[in-house]
Amino acid sequence: MRKSFATILEKHPNEKRDSLIPILQEIQDELGFLSKESIVEVGKHLQLPTSKIFGVATFYNQFRFEPIGKYHIQICRGTACHVLGSATVLEEFEKILRLKAGETTKDGLFSIEVVACIGACGLAPVISVNGEFHAKVASESIRSIIEIYHNTKKKKKVKAGKKK
Numbered sequence: 001m002r003k004s005f006a007t008i009l010e011k012h013p014n015e016k017r018d019s020l021i022p023i024l025q026e027i028q029d030e031l032g033f034l035s036k037e038s039i040v041e042v043g044k045h046l047q048l049p050t051s052k053i054f055g056v057a058t059f060y061n062q063f064r065f066e067p068i069g070k071y072h073i074q075i076c077r078g079t080a081c082h083v084l085g086s087a088t089v090l091e092e093f094e095k096i097l098r099l100k101a102g103e104t105t106k107d108g109l110f111s112i113e114v115v116a117c118i119g120a121c122g123l124a125p126v127i128s129v130n131g132e133f134h135a136k137v138a139s140e141s142i143r144s145i146i147e148i149y150h151n152t153k154k155k156k157k158v159k160a161g162k163k164k
Contacts, residue, residue, distance in 0.1 A: 004027075004030045004031070005027065005037075005038060005041050008023060008026045008027055008030065009023065009041065009042070009045045011026075012045075014045050014046055014047060016046075017046055017048065019046075020042070020046060020048070020053065020056055021056065021060070023042055023045075023046075024042065024053075024056070024057055024063060025062075027042070028062075028063060028064065031067075032064070032068050033064040033065060033066055033067050033068065034057055034063055034064065034065055035065075039053045039054055039057065066104070067104065067108070068104060068111040068113075069104045069105060069108055069109050069110040069111035070108060070109050070110075071109060071110050071111075071129055071130060071149040072111050072113065072129070072130055073093060073110060073111065073112045073113070073127060073128070073129050074113050074114075074115045074118065074127060074128040074129075075089060075090045075093065075101070075112065075113070075114050075115065075127050076115055076116075076117060076118040076120070076124070076125065076126050076127065076128075077090070077114050077115065077116060077117075078116060078118070078121060078124075079117075079121075080122075080124035080125075081117075081118075081121070081124040081125040081126060083124070084124045084125045085125050085138075085139075086124070086125040088139050089125050089127065089137050089138075089142065090112070090114065091139075092139040092142045093112055093142055093146075094112065096142060096143060096146060097110050097112065097146065099111075099112060100112070101113060101114045102114075109149075109150065110146070110149070118133070120135070123135035123136060124136070125137050127145075129145070129149060
């Protein structure tokens, strides 16, 4: 068992099955995803079958089973974002990064996830990169957004291009 798993599991008594979701959240925060090994270890700790752990984890869309990129791009597809062109934004990200939503670039730098709603409808179309919001994103501004993260020496935020 990895040290990080042990540390997380020690904080949660093994008879407390109601701690399953917090344990899974902490492991994902630590690793970036839920590995097969982590699911097995949680099952042992809580004395639950692996199938039960996996069943709970797959029920909630917050849990991932594959590593994500260093820069996790979430593209909102909520109603306001959809109406204002988030489909085009998604297509442009996929074209430039040469991957589809749910995938990670081969270098492990970027991953794309489509989300139902980010909760920033007034900024539509909006994306989030590692929790940093970019508002009123136009397809013309996507290259510059990617570059700001690709060039890790830059720390300032990108101002997304306004839609015409």
